[in-house]
């Protein structure tokens with residue numbers, strides 16, 4: 001089964017193609033680019049997949065060059081971007097050169113940023129290899145690198161010319177990374193799609209076994225949901241895109257306080273969604289059973305639903321700095337029912353503090 005998700009953005013429209021294998025990617029790229037040169041950006045853990053992409057692009061008459069970076073968030077920096085610019089200069093890249101990201105969100109964000117900025121914009125193709133990149137970071141055109149004082153501070157909107165998702169590549173993804181990606185899938189169910197949520201409850205075994213058909217259905221569903229939001233709010237201007245931040249105000253604080261890299265992003269999002277649901281419960285927006293239903297699902301996928309015993313004042317300090325906080329009051333995306341969330345403004349720190357105490361953080 002193949003499926004295609006169209007992201008309709010006028011002259012920046014593109015297709016997300018889903019199937020089992022990588023080897024059609026060359027033809028797919030050729031259909032979208034007349035370039036002679038393709039630069040693959042990848043990391044050390046996905047070499048094997050990058051080689052397949054390389055062969056397929058070569059078959060489609062691209063001259064292929066490759067940069068293989070160490071893995072890790074630290075690569076999303078200006079120094080590495082500069083290394084890629086240098087390589088493009090050496091290769092005499094021109095306006096038509098195609099940049100191809102083969103990797104997770106780190107590689108996609110970095111290569112996309114370089115594509116967005118080199119020579120005022122090169123065509124960019126995404127070949128995501130983590131579940132998170134497939135369902136989230138490769139859809140929507142946000143690209144960027146980190147500044148030492150803040151994540152994703154330097155960036156752009158740069159839509160790819162296409163996204164090729166081969167579910168096969170997930171076979172090599174470490175279990176913890178895979179489960180972490182599932183947190184974002186649960187998030188889509190909670191914010192937009194009751195049916196997806198039900199499905200995730202029923203298909204735990206198949207999803208954990210990474211069965212190809214259910215996997216492709218699930219990924220396609222998430223891409224469609226994110227594409228719908230992006231189509232309505234491509235550049236984050238109307239607030240529509242904010243629902244995607246469900247669980248993320250808490251998650252960003254957990255990641256920052258834990259020290260980046262200790263908790264994977266999806267793990268922090270899982271615990272963050274539990275806190276957001278508890279907060280909604282505390283504000284009488286929902287009943288206990290919704291908090292529990294979400295928690296049960298997260299636990300079924302072995303995701304954490306409790307933060308560590310972090311310091312509450314420190315967490316609140318990070319939340320105040322989060323761009324979603326305005327003038328001392330906190331704003332959160334909170335659940336109303338499965339498939340519906342809303343932005344709730346003017347939440348008092350006392351309520352947030354109470355929730356954090358409830359889940360075991362400490363008020364030292």
Ligand SMILES: NC(=O)c1ccc[n+]([C@@H]2O[C@H](COP(=O)([O-])OP(=O)(O)OC[C@H]3O[C@@H](n4cnc5c(N)ncnc54)[C@H](O)[C@@H]3O)[C@@H](O)[C@H]2O)c1
Nearest residue numbers: 045071104105106107129130132133136137142169172173
């Ligand atoms: N642009 C967006 O809209 C957006 C959205 C969400 C997240 N992000 C960004 O995405 C990044 C996180 O992405 P990620 O979770 O994919 O992390 P990642 O890119 O660091 O990949 C996680 C790990 O898995 C390895 N890996 C990737 N694919 C593999 C495979 N198939 N087999 C074996 N190993 C594999 C990588 O080498 C790495 O060690 C963050 O920088 C975040 O800011 C961006």
Ligand SMILES: [Zn+2]
Nearest residue numbers: 184248265269
């Ligand atoms: Zn996220």
